[in-house]
Amino acid sequence: xxVIPAVDIRGGKCVRLYQGRYDNETVYADDPVDMARxxxxxxxxMLHIVDLDGAKDANPVxxxxxxxxxxxxxxxxxxxxxxxxxxxxxxxxxxxxxxxILGTVAVKNPQLVADAAKSFPGGIVVGIDAKGGKVxxxxxxxxxxxxxxxxxxxFEDMGVRAINYTDISRDGAMVGxxxxxxxKMVESIDIPVVAAGGVTKMNDLIELVSTGVEGAIxxxxxxxxxxxxxxxxEEISKINTSSD
Numbered sequence: 204x205x206v207i208p209a210v211d212i213r214g215g216k217c218v219r220l221y222q223g224r225y226d227n228e229t230v231y232a233d234d235p236v237d238m239a240r241x242x243x244x245x246x247x248x249m250l251h252i253v254d255l256d257g258a259k260d261a262n263p264v265x266x267x268x269x270x271x272x273x274x275x276x277x278x279x280x281x282x283x284x285x286x287x288x289x290x291x292x293x294x295x296x297x298x299x300x301x302x303x304i305l306g307t308v309a310v311k312n313p314q315l316v317a318d319a320a321k322s323f324p325g326g327i328v329v330g331i332d333a334k335g336g337k338v339x340x341x342x343x344x345x346x347x348x349x350x351x352x353x354x355x356x357x358f359e360d361m362g363v364r365a366i367n368y369t370d371i372s373r374d375g376a377m378v379g380x381x382x383x384x385x386x387k388m389v390e391s392i393d394i395p396v397v398a399a400g401g402v403t404k405m406n407d408l409i410e411l412v413s414t415g416v417e418g419a420i421x422x423x424x425x426x427x428x429x430x431x432x433x434x435x436x437e438e439i440s441k442i443n444t445s446s447d
Contacts, residue, residue, distance in 0.1 A: 204412045204443060205249060206435050207397070208242035209422035210235050210272070212265040213255040219423045225259065231426045239272045239280075242425070245432045249301070250280045251367075251399075251420045257285020261307070261341065273299040283330050283367070292319050296326055304367055306330035307340040310349060313357060320362035328397075329363050331355055333384070334371045351384075352391045359392060365417060366392065370400040379407050386414040404429055405438060412442050 210217055213225075217232035232238040239250055252272060256264035263269075263285045273280050282295060283304030292303050302325075309316050309329045320327040332339045333351035340347060355366050368388045370381040380401040389396045398411050399420035408430070411419045424430040 204408075204416055204439055205418045206247070206408060206432065206439055207249050207251045207418050207420045208247050208425055208432060209251045209253065209399070209420050210239050210242070211253040211255050211422060212268050215265060215268055218255070219426060220255065225255070229423075229426075235268050236271045236275055239276055242432060243276050243278050246436045247278060247432065248436075249278055249418070250276060252280055252282045254282065254284030258283070258306070259285075259341065261285060261287055263291060269295075269300075270298055281328060283328075289315065289319060289322070292323065292327075296323050300326075302326055302328045302364055304328045304330040306332060309358070310338055310340050310347060310354065313361075316358060316363060317361045320364075324362065325364050327363050328365045328367055329355075329358050330367045330369070331388075332369045332371055336384070339371055352388060355388060355392045355394070359394065363394060365395045365397050367397045367399060367420070369398075369420075379403055380411060380419075382410050382414060385411065385416060389415040402430070405435060408435055408439055409442065412439065412446075 212235050216230050217235040217238045218228050218230050221227040254265045269282055279301030281302035282300050283306055287308045295303050305316055331351050331354055334346050336351055338347045338349040338351050338354050385398045395417040397418040398416045402419055402421040403424050408419055425432055
């Protein structure tokens with residue numbers, strides 16, 4: 204398992220939302236590039252970027268900030284938020300993003316996922332954001348009747364690189380991840396799973412290792428200092444080595 208820092212961008216700034224609520228925002232840096240560079244310098248092997256404005260507006264908004272991050276960093280980056288068509292996917296891949304995350308559009312147009320995964324092998328991730336077990340879309344502002352596990356199974360044979368699974372009720376709340384649901388997601392599909400939402404302390408990361416996830420995305424815990432990224436990477440690396 205790898206530890207993946209998150210940089211969420213809104214209004215050109217690095218922020219965190221509480222449970223995905225746009226009316227409950229904390230600004231951590233005026234320039235998200237500075238924060239991205241900090242996580243790379245501390246040893247991150249990958250960066251998770253979210254265009255929050257894009258997710259809500261259904262169209263890329265913070266493209267300039269994303270472009271600067273990708274240009275500054277040498278580690279692979281993935282991006283989600285506002286990506287709804289093949290042209291946008293292609294533009295982001297050409298920009299240098301390692302992976303593009305499809306969330307809302309994966310619910311509404313799964314054929315695009317299949318087409319994109321075929322066109323960009325290893326470059327497409329499906330983001331499944333769940334609230335009460337049901338898939339949420341449009342920047343988490345709408346909840347569907349679709350079961351999160353059923354949705355994940357639909358992408359089994361499409362060639363997607365991973366499923367990014369987020370429990371919205373835990374995201375930014377500093378209450379710990381939903382270990383049971385995450386383990387169920389890993390067991391439900393053959394696609395690698397990356398977990399997000401609620402990671403607060405080192406023990407949360409250790410528990411996530413036991414679920415079999417490929418990676419764990421963490422944001423607020425790093426910004427608030429309840430997890431030290433360098434120590435977390437070191438400790439998880441030891442666990443990975445001992446389990447090989």
